Amino acid sequence: MNSAGRQPWVLWSVTVIALLILVVASLAIGAVPLAPMDTVNALLGHGDDTAVTIVRELRLPRVALAILVGAALGSSGAALQGTLRNALAEPYLLGVSGGSAVGAVIAMTLGVVSAAAVPLAAFAGAVVAVLLVLSLARAAGGARDARTLLMAGVIIGAFANAIILILLADQPPERSRSALWWMAGSLADGSWPRVSWMLIYLSLGLALLLSRARMLDVLSLGDESAAALGADVGGATRQVFLISALLAAASVAAAGLVGFVGLVVPNIARAFGITRHRPLILSSALSGAALLVLADLVARTVRAPVELPLGAITALIGVPVFLLRLRRTK
Amino acid sequence: MTQSAALEFESVTLAYAASAPPVARNVSLVAGPGKITAIVGPNGSGKSSLVRGVLGLMPQHSGRILAGANNLLSMSAREISQQISVMPQRESLAFPMKVRDYVALGRSPFLGLWSALSSRDVTIISGAMARAEVVAFADRSTDELSGGEWQRVRLARTLAQDTPILLLDEPTTFLDIAHEMSTFETLSNEARAGRTVVMVSHTLTLVARFADQMVLMHDGRVAAIGSPRDVMQASVLEAVYGWPLVVSHDPAVGAPTLVPLRRPG
Numbered sequence: 001m002n003s004a005g006r007q008p009w010v011l012w013s014v015t016v017i018a019l020l021i022l023v024v025a026s027l028a029i030g031a032v033p034l035a036p037m038d039t040v041n042a043l044l045g046h047g048d049d050t051a052v053t054i055v056r057e058l059r060l061p062r063v064a065l066a067i068l069v070g071a072a073l074g075s076s077g078a079a080l081q082g083t084l085r086n087a088l089a090e091p092y093l094l095g096v097s098g099g100s101a102v103g104a105v106i107a108m109t110l111g112v113v114s115a116a117a118v119p120l121a122a123f124a125g126a127v128v129a130v131l132l133v134l135s136l137a138r139a140a141g142g143a144r145d146a147r148t149l150l151m152a153g154v155i156i157g158a159f160a161n162a163i164i165l166i167l168l169a170d171q172p173p174e175r176s177r178s179a180l181w182w183m184a185g186s187l188a189d190g191s192w193p194r195v196s197w198m199l200i201y202l203s204l205g206l207a208l209l210l211s212r213a214r215m216l217d218v219l220s221l222g223d224e225s226a227a228a229l230g231a232d233v234g235g236a237t238r239q240v241f242l243i244s245a246l247l248a249a250a251s252v253a254a255a256g257l258v259g260f261v262g263l264v265v266p267n268i269a270r271a272f273g274i275t276r277h278r279p280l281i282l283s284s285a286l287s288g289a290a291l292l293v294l295a296d297l298v299a300r301t302v303r304a305p306v307e308l309p310l311g312a313i314t315a316l317i318g319v320p321v322f323l324l325r326l327r328r329t330k
Numbered sequence: 331m332t333q334s335a336a337l338e339f340e341s342v343t344l345a346y347a348a349s350a351p352p353v354a355r356n357v358s359l360v361a362g363p364g365k366i367t368a369i370v371g372p373n374g375s376g377k378s379s380l381v382r383g384v385l386g387l388m389p390q391h392s393g394r395i396l397a398g399a400n401n402l403l404s405m406s407a408r409e410i411s412q413q414i415s416v417m418p419q420r421e422s423l424a425f426p427m428k429v430r431d432y433v434a435l436g437r438s439p440f441l442g443l444w445s446a447l448s449s450r451d452v453t454i455i456s457g458a459m460a461r462a463e464v465v466a467f468a469d470r471s472t473d474e475l476s477g478g479e480w481q482r483v484r485l486a487r488t489l490a491q492d493t494p495i496l497l498l499d500e501p502t503t504f505l506d507i508a509h510e511m512s513t514f515e516t517l518s519n520e521a522r523a524g525r526t527v528v529m530v531s532h533t534l535t536l537v538a539r540f541a542d543q544m545v546l547m548h549d550g551r552v553a554a555i556g557s558p559r560d561v562m563q564a565s566v567l568e569a570v571y572g573w574p575l576v577v578s579h580d581p582a583v584g585a586p587t588l589v590p591l592r593r594p595g
Contacts, residue, residue, distance in 0.1 A: 230411030
């Protein structure tokens with residue numbers, strides 16, 4: 001499977017170039033279209049004042065948020081797949097994102113709106129969802145069985161959606177964004193405070209995950225071999241779950257439910273021969289960023305001025321990948 | 331490897347759970363450095379439970395398991411893995427990886443969160459790959475290996491741990507005669523280098539040629555322990571395996587050879 005064209009460096013370079021192009025395209029395309037060179041100049045603060053304002057104040061925060069949210073979803077998916085030994089795992093399908101959204105919605109209906117605090121409430125919701133999913137899977141036959149766990153995750157995700165709909169049924173939209181916003185995902189309210197907090201949570205989560213990368217390599221060998229190599233399997237699994245939940249929670253608080261990014265990008269990285277978890281997590285963060293910038297660009301240009309739901313675009317990309325991968329599992 | 335150490339079981343009783351009946355009862359044995367100790371016995375006699383007990387995956391009801399002078403119960407999983415390399419019976423990778431990367435995981439008990447492989451680690455890994463004879467497929471992916479190759483790659487990872495004690499659960503399953511023999515020769519060399527080698531095996535005749543000590547398990551207890559000549563007694567083996575057999579002494583190799591008989595009638 002590691003054929004000549006599928007070397008790690010090919011993926012790294014393609015991803016970096018694609019990300020740069022997508023960022024410039026996202027900054028250039030919009031209600032007021034800009035030429036690529038004008039866009040780059042405006043980004044650097046040169047040229048027409050209006051262009052500078054459009055690029056740096058209106059479009060850049062949204063693109064920056066897309067990069068950070070995509071990186072969080074990609075790295076969290078890579079880590080969850082490693083610890084669960086399951087190439088179909090990712091925060092959305094495991095119900096972690098749904099739990100995060102419930103936590104965030106509850107906090108916002110109670111009047112908490114700060115870009116720093118909402119992710120923490122989302123994190124609490126994510127932890128509750130993880131515990132529910134694990135105990136549901138255990139009751140249904142085994143928390144280590146890939147399919148049982150995903151089924152439990154999808155069930156808890158559906159339950160989370162129901163709670164969001166009920167909680168937001170009589171809320172004024174200016175108080176807590178709409179249920180549709182949460183369930184469809186959107187980067188429309190990208191702002192610098194939100195970007196800064198997302199950056200802080202992403203850096204924290206990514207650093208913690210990378211420090212556990214070798215542990216993830218060992219965990220992916222299975223419980224007995226991991227124990228033979230000195231891993232505390234239970235403790236390590238819990239740590240990785242918590243860190244991944246933090247990353248998913250921060251992304252949900254910033255952009256709502258955006259599924260499948262965490263599923264797609266680690267599988268692409270593995271197909272290019274990136275198998276050790278340190279490069280895998282980094283590559284998934286980078287490709288996740290590129291994928292989400294692309295999805296957001298598609299979401300707001302295909303039927304402009306109508307903006308399509310971001311989560312719908314990532315699902316359109318992710319579901320075929322899920323089905324392809326499902327055929328190869330077992 | 332730092333220094334040699336024996337693996338010792340002192341009246342060890344193990345069970346799957348606190349309330350479950352024990353699957354290993356009152357097991358005592360000493361596996362000494364420089365020697366191969368083979369644990370044999372029928373399916374379900376408790377051999378693999380002893381391995382899982384060393385890994386701390388079986389609740390230990392009584393007794394002590396010692397690596398050198400240290401009681402495993404008072405050691406962390408990481409400390410144990412710095413003393414004992416365990417090759418579990420089965421292992422399936424969730425995701426394929428390069429053989430060299432897989433063998434390198436044998437060094438993880440000695441690495442910190444952020445530390446990279448040192449040149450010493452790399453030397454140990456190369457040595458382990460050479461001794462397990464897997465250098466030829468170092469750059470292949472683990473999903474492109476035959477059953478026999480995979481078994482040898484797992485042996486290489488176990489050797490890369492470079493500990494005084496090696497504990498292998500059926501290391502020669504899936505291997506043809508040549509690979510089985512060369513695995514036994516490799517383990518024999520490891521023992522000669524001063525390591526304590528303990529292996530669970532089903533191939534009694536072959537084990538009898540390589541082992542210094544045999545431990546015959548039956549129903550969770552030690553049914554016989556001693557040199558291959560002491561343990562390879564037809565009367566003892568017949569009772570334990572519940573099958574008629576004869577033990578002859580092969581003149582070509584000078585070791586006891588077991589021949590199971592056809593069911594009479």
